[in-house]
Amino acid sequence: MKQKFTKSLIVMVLAFVVAFGSVLSASALPINNVNNAYFYNVDGIDAAAPISFTVEKQLSVTDIVAKAASNTVFVPEDLFYRNGYLYILDSRSSAVYVLDEQYQLVSTIRLLTGDIPALELSDASQGGAEGEEEGEEGGLLGGTSKNQYALQSPQGIFVTEDGTIYIADTGNQRIVACDINGKVSKVIQGIKFPIVGEDFAFCPTRLVVDSVNDIQVICQGINRGVIQITSEGKFNAFFGTPNVIPSLGDRIWRNFATEKQLAQMITYTPTEYSSITIDDRGFIYTTIAMLDEDSVKGLAGKSTATNHAPVRKLSADGTDMLRRNGLASPMGDIVWPQILDYAPKIVDIAVDNESGRYVILDQTTGRFSTYDTTGNLLYICGGTGSSVGTFKRANALEINGDLVYVADKENNTITVFKATAYTLAVNAAAEATSSGHWNESLKLWQNVLSYNSNMYIANMCMGEAEMQLALDLIGDQTDADGLTSWDHYERAMFYYNRCNEKENYSTAYMAIRTHELEKYFGLIFGSIGVLVVGYFVLKFVRNYKKRKKEKAEKLAAALARQEAAAKKYHQMKGDEE
Amino acid sequence: MEKTAKKSINLSKILADLWSAVKGFLPKLWTGIKTTVKRMGYVFYILVHPFDGFYDLKNDPKRRSVAGGVAWLVIYALVDLVRFQNLGYLFSDRGAQLALNVPVRLMTAVLPFILWAVANWCFSSLMDGDGKLSDVFMATAYATVPITICNLIQIPLSHFLSSSEGSIFTFIGSIGMIWGYLYIFLSMIIVHQYSVGKGLGTAVLTIIGMAIIAFVAILIFFLVQQVSGFFVEIGTEIIFRLSE
Incomplete structure (x- = not known):
């Protein structure tokens, strides 16, 4: 009876433990599919990290267009966010959907109204076959009235501050500017490039418009960089051409190769840009999706190479201004196999104007990575797949404060990501550092470290903050916390040691060493002086003693000799007597 | 009982x-x-008088000591290990320190010199050198002492220098290297009674010989591994079949 009771008790306890354990583990599971979050530690090795974004909403075609037929195919090609509206460019049905903050449809632009001059489409374009059918009418839709036009597989959208929508109407080989109702205000077509040749088709894919309404366009098949078009619609210049630097071996080999061999060799042509964006200070960010073998070799594995960099920040004269202080130059993942198939394919970039952070989207891994203004990777999110929060063919992204929108061409969805508390903590700390609020940044980065102790950037920025605090103090002056500059330098050394920043560690160490040397200068040189003087004194004393001894010995010897002589004399005298 | x-x-x-x-x-x-x-202790005479020193080390039975050579080589390896682990933060490789394997580190420190001695002896017997294997080994081991001394100096120095003064650190290291390798070469010339030209030729041949020995050793290692792996596989297969 007793045995039975104990047995049943044990079973009950076990059952309770199992049940409780399963409840615990269930509550420990992430609530959405953005799991396997990771980040890199200071050695560039991936380590588990807090989740940086959670999926707030996933929009499919039925969420956007309420009365959509079940067979409606929706291919989000590009996104744009401006002043509370999210603009979605659908390349399949050639329409622009405008959503408000609650993701409710505000407007649909399907047909453009206004006056668009007809244009003979070039066969060389991608949409050439389709274009020919309607070519005579310049993309006129049959059955509609004379001044209504349809878009044809458009690929890029940009909205200016005053709400003018610029669409890269790729299939119709033109750029149109219209308002939210589709009323056309400007058409740019028939652009001819002086270098490329007369019969080259103008097929714009992505575009931005700067503060003086000049248009910067990326075109299919143009590898001379970004095309600058004036607000009047005239070709101005190419700028920011991706430079190509063949390897040293190739350059030497090319000098000796015959013409036939040269023809068989790979020609080094610059790659096309895949995407473009602009920040409110007028800097243009460009990305490169198709890396060649040479770039893959140059970039794979913790590389800080700049000449193959897939992300660039172009100033007005086309020079690359992007700061690359991180473990690797911005390209998504830091470490990936040196194979073309695994190479990052950066398809889009978005900039947060307030903080200067930018997000890049890698189509290969389906991940989007956020960088700060100095080029440090802050967090990574996303993945490949068809579940919520992962992508098969992510194509465009847009940033809106704490939200990130990602469009997927193959899953046909738009995913809305919301930053977690961890991400907000990192952002706040990074902003405190970049705006120079050092004391505040120390607390904020400490908060980040409490989430993720592998976050080496926290240690780096705390070290920088301590260095700055030390520089503010002169001599033995103490700050509000009663710390001298040497205390701050010591703390900086601690943080720099943690994040393996040898150069900065050395600077802090030098400051401390100089101080210590100054402090103990008298002691060190005084003791050296005492030692030297002491040595000579000792030597002198020893010599003096030695000489004295020698003298005494000589004296004694002389006396002895005298005595002996005297003795001898007396002896001789005695003998004589 | x-x-x-x-x-x-x-x-x-x-x-x-x-x-x-x-x-x-x-x-x-x-x-x-x-x-x-x-x-x-005779090594400190050799450091300042290499020609007389190495000659007497080989020929004077009162100074000859193979055990001393072994001891100096062991000290070289130990100092190399201590230096690797105890350099100041600015001059050390933290990642490599964390991945330290003590036997491998000691072996890799000593192996090149042993290989040099063996390969040099092989070629010198073809090129009518006077030295025995023990002579070459002993002289080589004594010639590593400058490297050991400079490595020892580097340890405290690395704790006081900043990285902008790192050239001092590397300078001392390279002095040790040049001094040590020069003495290895000189000891070889003196032990075998070579001229400088012949010594240089033998040195080149010795380096080639070292590569060949290393290659053959690796080859044999992998072959033995393959053969033993084959028999182990047969064994596991038989055990698997029997237990079925």
Whole structure:
């Protein structure tokens, strides 16, 4: 009876433990599919990290267009966010959907109204076959009235501050500017490039418009960089051409190769840009999706190479201004196999104007990575797949404060990501550092470290903050916390040691060493002086003693000799007597 | 009872014999260590008088000490290890320190010199050199002492220097290297009674020989591994079939 009771008790306890354990583990599971979050530690090795974004909403075609037929195919090609509206460019049905903050449809632009001059489409374009059918009418839709036009597989959208929508109407080989109702205000077509040749088709894919309404366009098949078009619609210049630097071996080999061999060799042509964006200070960010073998070799594995960099920040004269202080130059993942198939394919970039952070989207891994203004990777999110929060063919992204929108061409969805508390903590700390609020940044980065102790950037920025605090103090002056500059330098050394920043560690160490040397200068040189003087004194004393001894010995010897002589004399005298 | 008593007597007798043998050996070992340590000190004469020093090291029976050579090589390896682990933060490789494998580190420190001695002896016997293997080994081991000294100086220095003064650190390291390798070359010339030209030729041949020896050793290692792997696989297969 007793045995039975104990047995049943044990079973009950076990059952309770199992049940409780399963409840615990269930509550420990992430609530959405953005799991396997990771980040890199200071050695560039991936380590588990807090989740940086959670999926707030996933929009499919039925969420956007309420009365959509079940067979409606929706291919989000590009996104744009401006002043509370999210603009979605659908390349399949050639329409622009405008959503408000609650993701409710505000407007649909399907047909453009206004006056668009007809244009003979070039066969060389991608949409050439389709274009020919309607070519005579310049993309006129049959059955509609004379001044209504349809878009044809458009690929890029940009909205200016005053709400003018610029669409890269790729299939119709033109750029149109219209308002939210589709009323056309400007058409740019028939652009001819002086270098490329007369019969080259103008097929714009992505575009931005700067503060003086000049248009910067990326075109299919143009590898001379970004095309600058004036607000009047005239070709101005190419700028920011991706430079190509063949390897040293190739350059030497090319000098000796015959013409036939040269023809068989790979020609080094610059790659096309895949995407473009602009920040409110007028800097243009460009990305490169198709890396060649040479770039893959140059970039794979913790590389800080700049000449193959897939992300660039172009100033007005086309020079690359992007700061690359991180473990690797911005390209998504830091470490990936040196194979073309695994190479990052950066398809889009978005900039947060307030903080200067930018997000890049890698189509290969389906991940989007956020960088700060100095080029440090802050967090990574996303993945490949068809579940919520992962992508098969992510194509465009847009940033809106704490939200990130990602469009997927193959899953046909738009995913809305919301930053977690961890991400907000990192952002706040990074902003405190970049705006120079050092004391505040120390607390904020400490908060980040409490989430993720592998976050080496926290240690780096705390070290920088301590260095700055030390520089503010002169001599033995103490700050509000009663710390001298040497205390701050010591703390900086601690943080720099943690994040393996040898150069900065050395600077802090030098400051401390100089101080210590100054402090103990008298002691060190005084003791050296005492030692030297002491040595000579000792030597002198020893010599003096030695000489004295020698003298005494000589004296004694002389006396002895005298005595002996005297003795001898007396002896001789005695003998004589 | 008797049998066990007999056995225990035998055992104690063996132990007593062993003890007496050890007792006889200990003083000999002690004197051996003393003379070796005394002869190891001769290296400081060699450092300033390499030509006389290496000549006497080989030919003077009062100064010759193979055990001393072994000891200097062991010290070289130990100092190399200590230096690797105890350099100041600015001059150390933290990742490599965390992945330290002590036996491998010691072996890789010593192996090149042993390989040099063996390969050099092989070629010198073809090129009518005078030295025996023990001579070449001993001279090479004594010639590593400059490297050991400079490595030892580097340890405290690395704790005081900043990275902008790192050239001082590397300068001392390279002095040690050049000094050591030069003495290895000089010792080889003196031991074999070569001219400088012939010595240079032999040095080049020796380096090629080292590569060949390393290649053959790796080849044999992998072959043995393959063959043993094959037999192990057969064994596991047989065990698997039998247990079925």
